[in-house]
Amino acid sequence: MNFTYAQPRTLAELLAQKDAQTHLLAGGTDLLVDTRSGKKSVARVLDIKAIPELRGIRAVKGGLQIGACETFTHLLRSPHLQKYPALRECASVMGCHEIRNRATLGGNICNASPGSESSVVLSVHEAQINIASRRGTRRVAYDDFTTGVNRTCLEPDEVVVSIFIPSAPRALGIYRRITRTAGMDLACWNGAALVFSPNTPAKREIRFAFGTVMSTTYRPRAIEAQLSRRPLTPADMDAAYEAICAEIQPRASSLRASPDEKRRAIRNFLNELLALLTPAPTRRQPTA
């Protein structure tokens, strides 16, 4: 590692210095590992933790605004997270205690790992990413923010300021993942669902997203539409599963889990979703 370091104190100072040669240092839990391993070559580091504009977890009109430099530990301690159960769940299993104390939501999305804990949750919530540069500000839908493995839509002079998560009152939110160990590992596969009006089939809107099965988060909107606004049967989930398997492209060379394991995880996820959305008397009983 051989780089210079600076710590801007305001967003304006940061934007004045941000260019293609600079890497932003938030929690450092990815950047320092990648710099040391040689995966990233870094000339200049800007430590953005002292910038007040990148802080705060606030209830705002229509949702929750999370400063890019807020840690996963801060998210877990925020009372606002009660209303965002899938986000709370993903924040509680991300990394381990010490990693959550440093790692930030902004860093997590900018690192853009296909198995990042927050990606599937931000996708189903249709989160908006607030971006700033010397040229001005813009807001990008999360699904358009990530453009590939470790790639985002950010221009060299742009930084993520905050993440806006639209509220989902009375929605059912779940986050699931498979890992090699419970304590500390990247998700080998993950999935999230957000279901509006979960107990009223005629009004129900189902969203779900899966990680590590494509280069970016996979959100099958056409399949979601087929499952929404109607009572659900096991046959519907079978059809959805087949349609999903026809679309996804899990890499056989993945370090994490085999394509078969990921397909099985999706199958289990859909089964669980069906059980959660089906009135108790007609739930499928496990066959003895």
Place this chain on the structure above:
Amino acid sequence: MKHDIQLTVNGIPRNLTVTADDTLLRVLREELHLTGAKKGCGEGECGACTIIMNGEAIRACLVLAVEANGADILTIEGITPPNGITRVQQAFIEADAVQCGFCTPGFVMALEAELRRNPRATAADLRNALGGHLCRCTGYEAILQVTETLATSATRPKNTKKRA
């Protein structure tokens, strides 16, 4: 590029000159000779370098020394009360939860941080605090016994001491 930093380590103010890419772990170990925090994996996976920075347990291998400018640092060398050891250390001894000892400071600091923040931590809270800590020789049973002991003593109200 050199940076001058000021920080408090185990209650002692320190002024240090470090390079931009120095890790806090290297500075603690090689400049201040506080070798309790260990370098295991060097990439945040094993927990052997865990220390407390501004009240939170962190991985000293994943923090630059310059990032610790102004911070209050506590290492395992600094947790012991005068003439004694901490509740966490006592529980490790009683459970015989140490074999080679390399990972032990990290485990102790993780539990210390959790109990300082949440004195009524449950066994589940304490186990969760150890989620990112690896031990290659004890097999974890004895260490998990420590979490049980600490949770029991943490939840027992102080004024219910049995009277003869």
